[in-house]
Amino acid sequence: MTTITLEKGKTIKTLNNIAESGLKVFSKGNYVIDNDSENPEAIVVRSFNMHSLTFGDELKAIARAGAGVNNIPVELCTEQGIVVFNTPGANANAVKEMVLTSLMASSRNLFAGVEWTKSLEGEGKQIPKLVEAGKKQFLGKEIKGKTLGVIGLGAIGALVANDALDLDMDVIGFDPFISVDTAWNLSRNVKRAMTLEQLFAESDYLTVHVPLTPDTKEMFNQKAFNVMKPGVHILNFSRGELVNEKDMEIALENGTVGQYITDFPNENVLKMKNTVPVPHLGASTKESEENCAIMATRQVKEFLETGNIRNSVNFPNASLPYTGKLRVAAFHENVPNMVGQITLAVSSYNLNIADMVNRSRGGYAYTMIDIDNKVSGEVIPGLENKIKQIDGIITTRLI
Numbered sequence: 001m002t003t004i005t006l007e008k009g010k011t012i013k014t015l016n017n018i019a020e021s022g023l024k025v026f027s028k029g030n031y032v033i034d035n036d037s038e039n040p041e042a043i044v045v046r047s048f049n050m051h052s053l054t055f056g057d058e059l060k061a062i063a064r065a066g067a068g069v070n071n072i073p074v075e076l077c078t079e080q081g082i083v084v085f086n087t088p089g090a091n092a093n094a095v096k097e098m099v100l101t102s103l104m105a106s107s108r109n110l111f112a113g114v115e116w117t118k119s120l121e122g123e124g125k126q127i128p129k130l131v132e133a134g135k136k137q138f139l140g141k142e143i144k145g146k147t148l149g150v151i152g153l154g155a156i157g158a159l160v161a162n163d164a165l166d167l168d169m170d171v172i173g174f175d176p177f178i179s180v181d182t183a184w185n186l187s188r189n190v191k192r193a194m195t196l197e198q199l200f201a202e203s204d205y206l207t208v209h210v211p212l213t214p215d216t217k218e219m220f221n222q223k224a225f226n227v228m229k230p231g232v233h234i235l236n237f238s239r240g241e242l243v244n245e246k247d248m249e250i251a252l253e254n255g256t257v258g259q260y261i262t263d264f265p266n267e268n269v270l271k272m273k274n275t276v277p278v279p280h281l282g283a284s285t286k287e288s289e290e291n292c293a294i295m296a297t298r299q300v301k302e303f304l305e306t307g308n309i310r311n312s313v314n315f316p317n318a319s320l321p322y323t324g325k326l327r328v329a330a331f332h333e334n335v336p337n338m339v340g341q342i343t344l345a346v347s348s349y350n351l352n353i354a355d356m357v358n359r360s361r362g363g364y365a366y367t368m369i370d371i372d373n374k375v376s377g378e379v380i381p382g383l384e385n386k387i388k389q390i391d392g393i394i395t396t397r398l399i
C-alpha cells in the first residue's frame with residue numbers, strides 16, 4: 001500500500017500494486033509518497049475489496065486501474081460525492097489474448113494432458129511408450145468451423161469476437177446495450193443473437209464479457225444450461241458470480257458443460273470436474289498493468305488539479321480547458337435551478353463567468369464554472385461556503 005502527498009496537501013493512496021509507470025504520473029508536481037494516510041484525497045485500486053471500508057471526509061476520488069468496479073461501493077461513493085473512475089479498454093487486449101489462448105488450449109485438452117504427463121515422472125524409459133499409449137484420452141477438437149458465442153460486446157468481447165472470426169470460427173454475439181463505438185469496431189460477420197437463449201442454443205464455445213451487476217449475476221444457471229449444446233466449453237474471464245456454482249457443478253457432472261475455464265477459482269470451483277482454474281490472470285501482463293495504471297493515475301491527477309472528469313462510472317464526464325484562474329466545481333442533485341443558484345453566488349462576489357459546463361447523470365449533476373478575473377484569497381472561503389449552503393449541493397471545490 002502506497003500513499004502520496006501532493007504539493008497542495010492532497011494525498012493519494014493505493015490499495016494494490018500499481019505499476020510504477022502509473023505512480024510516476026504523481027512525481028510531476030512535487031508529490032510525496034507516504035504509506036500511512038488514513039484520510040487520503042484519492043485512492044488508486046485494482047481488485048482490493050473496498051466494500052467494508054469507511055471513507056474519510058477528504059476522499060474525493062477512487063480510480064480502478066482496470067475494468068470491473070464491483071469491488072467498490074459505487075452507490076455509496078456517489079451519495080458521498082466521491083468520483084469513481086475506471087480505465088475502459090486499457091486491459092482488453094491482455095484479456096483477449098488470454099481468452100483465445102484458453103479457448104484453443106482447452107479445446108485440445110492441453111491443461112489436462114500436461115498435468116497427466118507430469119504424473120509420469122519416475123517411469124523412466126517407459127515414458128515415451130506410456131505417452132503414445134495414453135494420448136488417446138486427450139483427443140481434442142479443432143475450433144475452426146465451430147461457433148463461439150460472445151456475451152457482452154464491449155472492449156474485450158468485441159476484440160475476442162473479431163479475432164475468433166480470423167481463426168475461422170463462426171461468431172454469434174449478444175449485447176443489448178452495445179455502445180456505438182464498439183458497434184463500429186465489430187466485424188459485420190459477427191452474427192447478432194436476439195436473445196441469450198438463441199446464443200446459448202447455437203454455441204459450441206461460450207465466452208462472457210459483461211460486468212457483474214444484479215442483472216448479470218448467475219446468468220449461467222440451470223435454465224441456461226438446459227438450452228446449451230451438450231459438451232459446450234464455457235470461458236469466464238469476467239467474474240465468478242456470473243455463474244450459479246451449484247448448477248455449474250451438476251452441468252459439469254452430467255456433461256452438459258464439457259469444460260469450465262474460469263479466472264475466478266474458489267474452494268467449490270477447485271472441486272468441480274473438468275474445470276480449468278486460472279488465478280485471475282486475465283489482465284496480468286506488464287503492458288496491461290502499465291496501461292491501466294497510467295490511465296487511472298492521469299484521470300485522478302487531472303480531476304484533483306482541474307476538476308475535469310474522464311471515464312467516471314458514477315459522475316457525468318465533463319471537462320473544460322483549465323486556465324489556472326479560479327474554477328468552481330460542484331457535484332449536486334439533478335434538480336431545477338442549481339446552476340442558477342451557483343451562478344448567483346458567484347455574481348454576488350462581483351465575479352465574471354468566462355466559461356461553464358453542466359452535465360447530468362441520473363439523479364446527479366456536475367457543474368464547473370470558470371471565473372474570468374484573478375480572485376483574491378479571502379474571497380475563496382466565503383464563496384465556497386455560500387455554494388455549500390445551497391440545498392442539493394453534495395460537494396464543492398474551488399480550484
Ligand SMILES: NC(=O)c1ccc[n+]([C@@H]2O[C@H](COP(=O)([O-])OP(=O)(O)OC[C@H]3O[C@@H](n4cnc5c(N)ncnc54)[C@H](O)[C@@H]3O)[C@@H](O)[C@H]2O)c1
Pocket residue numbers: 066067068069088089091092095151152153154155156157174175176177178179182209210211212215216237238239263280281282283284
Ligand atoms: N479477468 C480479468 O482480469 C478481467 C480484466 C478486465 C475485465 N474483466 C471483467 O470483464 C468485464 C468486461 O470488461 P470490458 O472491458 O469488456 O467492459 P466493457 O464495459 O467495455 O464491456 C461490457 C459490455 O457488456 C455489455 N453488457 C452489460 N450487461 C449486459 C447483459 N446483461 N447482457 C449482455 N451484454 C451486457 C455492455 O453493453 C458492454 O458492451 C469487466 O466488467 C470485468 O468484470 C476481467
Ligand SMILES: O=C(O)[C@H](O)COP(=O)(O)O
Pocket residue numbers: 046047065066067068069091280282283284
Ligand atoms: O476488472 C478487471 O480489470 C480485472 O478483473 C483485472 O483485475 P486486476 O487489476 O486485479 O488484475
